[in-house]
Amino acid sequence: MSQEPGTKTTPHCRFRSSLGLAYCQEPAYAEGFCRFHYECFLRGELLANGQINELLVDQDRRRTINFHGQPTDETLYVDEA
Numbered sequence: 001m002s003q004e005p006g007t008k009t010t011p012h013c014r015f016r017s018s019l020g021l022a023y024c025q026e027p028a029y030a031e032g033f034c035r036f037h038y039e040c041f042l043r044g045e046l047l048a049n050g051q052i053n054e055l056l057v058d059q060d061r062r063r064t065i066n067f068h069g070q071p072t073d074e075t076l077y078v079d080e081a
């Protein structure tokens, strides 16, 4: 949808995790998505409404997409040997 008068462009990615977490906090890159989620969108992993495609069955991939840009990133990504 086009930008309405007096409305600033969404400052962050409009992807919203299917886990019910906050919106992705990465800056918007194209189509309202951050670069990472825009690439996911181009692959068909995300729907135009900004949610994950339920047809995507790869759980690891879903997890990566869901957690990308989440404020809790640091606690979710633990260094593995």
Ligand SMILES: [Zn+2]
Binding pocket: 013, 014, 015, 024, 025, 026, 033, 034, 035, 036, 037, 068, 069
């Ligand atoms: Zn994003």
